[in-house]
Amino acid sequence: MTAATSPDLVVSASGLTKHFGGVAALDDFSLAVADREIRCIVGPNGAGKSTLFKVLAGLLRPDAGRIQLLGSDVSRLNARQIARMGVATKLQIPRVFPSLTVREHLEIATRAGTGVPQLLGLRRRRESQASAALISELMTDLDLVRTRDRQAQELSHGQRQWLEIVMMLATQPRILLLDEPGAGMAGDEKGRTADLLRELAKRMAVVVIEHDLAFVQLIADSVIVMHRGRLLTQGSFDEISRDPQVGLVYLGSATA
Numbered sequence: 297m298t299a300a301t302s303p304d305l306v307v308s309a310s311g312l313t314k315h316f317g318g319v320a321a322l323d324d325f326s327l328a329v330a331d332r333e334i335r336c337i338v339g340p341n342g343a344g345k346s347t348l349f350k351v352l353a354g355l356l357r358p359d360a361g362r363i364q365l366l367g368s369d370v371s372r373l374n375a376r377q378i379a380r381m382g383v384a385t386k387l388q389i390p391r392v393f394p395s396l397t398v399r400e401h402l403e404i405a406t407r408a409g410t411g412v413p414q415l416l417g418l419r420r421r422r423e424s425q426a427s428a429a430l431i432s433e434l435m436t437d438l439d440l441v442r443t444r445d446r447q448a449q450e451l452s453h454g455q456r457q458w459l460e461i462v463m464m465l466a467t468q469p470r471i472l473l474l475d476e477p478g479a480g481m482a483g484d485e486k487g488r489t490a491d492l493l494r495e496l497a498k499r500m501a502v503v504v505i506e507h508d509l510a511f512v513q514l515i516a517d518s519v520i521v522m523h524r525g526r527l528l529t530q531g532s533f534d535e536i537s538r539d540p541q542v543g544l545v546y547l548g549s550a551t552a
Contacts, residue, residue, distance in 0.1 A: 305364075306331045306471055306501045307352070312361035314347050314525075321347035322358065323525035331470075334497045336504045336512045338536075339522035340545050348522070349475050349505045353385040354378040366470055384469035388476045390456040394449035398440055398459060401448065402431070405463035430499070434462050437495075438488065454485030458492065465496075472502045478511040490514035509537070509546070521545070 307329035314322040321344045329335045339345050350356040352363065354375035363371045370378050379385065392401060406428070435441050438458045448456055457477060464472065477493070478486045493502055493515050506512050512519060512533060519536045521528040523545045529536055536542050 304330045306366050307335075307503065308364040309352065310362050312348070312351060312363070313359045314351060314356065315359055320525045322351065322361075325361075325522070325526060327520065329471075329501050329503055331501050332497055332499065334493060334502045334504065334515055334517050335520065336506055336516045336518070337520045337522060338506050338509060338512055339528070341507070342524075343522040343545075344525035345505045345507070345522055346475070347525075349473060352503070353383070353473055379467075382468070382470035383473060384464040384467055384471070385473045386460060386464060386475060386477065388479050390448075390453070390460050392448040392456050392460055392463075395447055397445050397447055398451070399444040401459055401463055402435075402444075402466075405466035406431075431462055431465050434458075434465070434492065434495070438462070438492065452482075452485070454481045454489065457481070457485075457489065461492065461496075470500050472496060472500060473505075474502065475505045476507060477504060478506065478508055486511050487514065509533075513537075 305328055307327060309325070309327040312322045312325045312327075313320065323344075325344070325348065327337075327348075337345055337348065347356065351358050352365075354370065354373055354377065357372065361371070362369060365378065365383055366381055368381065370381070375385070396404075435444075438455075440455065440458060440462065443451060443455065448459065451459065461472075461474075461477070474493075478489055481489060490511070493504065496502055504512075504515065516533045518530065519533055520530045521536055521539075521542050528541055528545060529539050
């Protein structure tokens with residue numbers, strides 16, 4: 297299977313294969329994501345979602361296949377090199393410092409996002425200003441402003457997730473890779489997270505690896521269903537939810 301090619305594609309992967317022993321976690325898997333699109337990749341446990349996420353992020357190298365991000369071949373690049381290209385990666389467990397306040401986290405992110413890159417002339421001043429404005433807007437929308445002097449360990453799980461996502465924006469990414477961003481959240485937090493992701497997709501591509509179909513329904517423009525390392529089906533949420541194959545792999549029945 298070969299990924300489609302288009303000038304506005306920011307993620308294009310084809311023929312991805314990754315084995316662990318005799319098990320194929322990825323088996324000739326392909327993917328194409330356009331700029332300013334939310335693409336959800338779902339599947340039951342063991343479908344290969346986490347392996348795909350790690351391969352796209354540079355945390356694992358595929359045994360075979362090709363990955364292009366933002367028009368460049370990254371198949372043999374590591375996670376740090378991929379991040380420098382404008383790809384921000386969020387793992388399922390929030391990576392925040394428990395004893396630092398929200399304000400201190402944002403100060404660290406801002407210095408990391410605008411310090412060295414600006415000195416090297418890699419970002420224009422107006423891009424940094426736009427990034428700062430977006431961060432300020434999201435801090436207000438997510439009610440993180442009133443928690444700015446609280447330590448991360450005092451925040452709810454959802455607030456820690458939001459803080460990390462907002463921090464990622466300081467690097468002015470073109471692509472967000474998110475691993476189960478709704479995991480462990482209460483219902484209202486999932487709704488606000490869905491709103492956040494839809495807002496971010498107006499500015500960049502958002503790729504979400506997810507297991508929870510109820511959360512996917514809140515955000516999905518287009519959904520890919522994986523099974524045993526391969527593409528099972530893809531389409532809108534309504535289309536995949538009516539597909540009997542999806543019901544079989546998720547529930548062991550013909551209804552999704």
